[in-house]
Amino acid sequence: MQGKIIPSKILIDRGLKIISYSGSRMLTKENLKLPNYIVTCCSTVDMPFDYMQKRNIPYVDFHFNLNGKEYPDDLGQTMPFEEFYARIAAGAMPTTSQINVGEFITFFEPFLAHGKNILHISLSSGLSGTYNSAILAREQLLAKYPAQKLIIVDSLGASSGYGLLVDLAVDMMEKGATLEETYTWVENNKLNIHHWFFSTDLTHYKRGGRISATSAMVGNLLNICPLMNMDCNGKLIPREKIRGKKHVIQAIVQKMEEHAQNGTNYTGKCFISNSACNDDARKVADLVQEKFPQLNGLVMINSVGTVIGSHTGPGTVALFFMGDTRAS
Numbered sequence: 001m002q003g004k005i006i007p008s009k010i011l012i013d014r015g016l017k018i019i020s021y022s023g024s025r026m027l028t029k030e031n032l033k034l035p036n037y038i039v040t041c042c043s044t045v046d047m048p049f050d051y052m053q054k055r056n057i058p059y060v061d062f063h064f065n066l067n068g069k070e071y072p073d074d075l076g077q078t079m080p081f082e083e084f085y086a087r088i089a090a091g092a093m094p095t096t097s098q099i100n101v102g103e104f105i106t107f108f109e110p111f112l113a114h115g116k117n118i119l120h121i122s123l124s125s126g127l128s129g130t131y132n133s134a135i136l137a138r139e140q141l142l143a144k145y146p147a148q149k150l151i152i153v154d155s156l157g158a159s160s161g162y163g164l165l166v167d168l169a170v171d172m173m174e175k176g177a178t179l180e181e182t183y184t185w186v187e188n189n190k191l192n193i194h195h196w197f198f199s200t201d202l203t204h205y206k207r208g209g210r211i212s213a214t215s216a217m218v219g220n221l222l223n224i225c226p227l228m229n230m231d232c233n234g235k236l237i238p239r240e241k242i243r244g245k246k247h248v249i250q251a252i253v254q255k256m257e258e259h260a261q262n263g264t265n266y267t268g269k270c271f272i273s274n275s276a277c278n279d280d281a282r283k284v285a286d287l288v289q290e291k292f293p294q295l296n297g298l299v300m301i302n303s304v305g306t307v308i309g310s311h312t313g314p315g316t317v318a319l320f321f322m323g324d325t326r327a328s
Contacts, residue, residue: 066087192325227252256270266292
């Protein structure tokens with residue numbers, strides 16, 4: 001079921017209409033002060049709401065349906081993550097819906113109407129059809145605003161790995177890079193954003209039919225934690241089955257040692273997202289900070305949002321960093 005965009009707030013300030021649709025940050029005075037383009041994304045970047053506000057990153061919401069009611073995937077504003085994962089633990093099975101063409105048009109048009117060009121970075125086409133919806137919206141809007149630029153990028157990423165790509169694009173924009181320079185960098189580097197995931201709870205995978213009841217029972221009994229990553233096509237691929245939480249935490253950090261730019265001399269940013277298992281995420285972050293003393297800042301720990309979390313369930317930890325080119 002496709003969600004509807006519901007205007008949640010309309011403000012008038014000095015004649016400028018500032019609109020926020022169902023949690024999505026849209027046109028603001030701060031956006032208009034930026035260079036002649038903006039970087040936008042979808043809510044599935046799984047970054048903190050305060051971070052998105054501080055950096056003036058407009059985003060458009062996915063949607064999820066829980067017990068017959070539809071909610072926006074608005075970075076935990078409508079439904080706190082604690083409540084969301086508690087409902088799943090109690091047996092709820094949320095479903096998700098992607099952003100449709102009309103929602104993208106409503107999201108993009110105010111920027112174009114005010115003379116802003118847009119670089120929109122989308123959730124991986126390997127996981128969702130939202131990228132195609134954005135492309136269709138682009139075709140309609142550029143027919144109406146032929147003087148403007150609206151570039152759509154397939155991130156081939158998800159969660160805070162997708163968020164890391166957006167973060168680095170905004171860094172470039174704020175340092176004065178042109179739209180074309182930022183776009184070229186994103187296209188050339190998006191497959192260098194590594195996404196490694198592990199899960200310590202297979203219950204939700206069983207409920208969703210992704211593994212059999214027998215496999216889930218045996219996996220949970222033997223404390224099997226699947227280690228997965230995102231491939232070059234933006235799809236999530238199981239790589240190893242590791243017994244024990246302690247061992248899988250060590251293994252995921254070992255992947256960073258193997259693949260990070262300059263190995264343990266890595267000087268870039270590192271993000272982690274987790275679905276209701278912050279203690280496990282903290283252990284991964286602590287080990288990363290011990291192994292990589294030259295990181296650009298501390299590891300940022302985020303929550304897996306409600307749309308990505310509808311598919312993973314509780315118990316997932318994901319690690320993101322810049323590294324060598326992702327393989328198939």
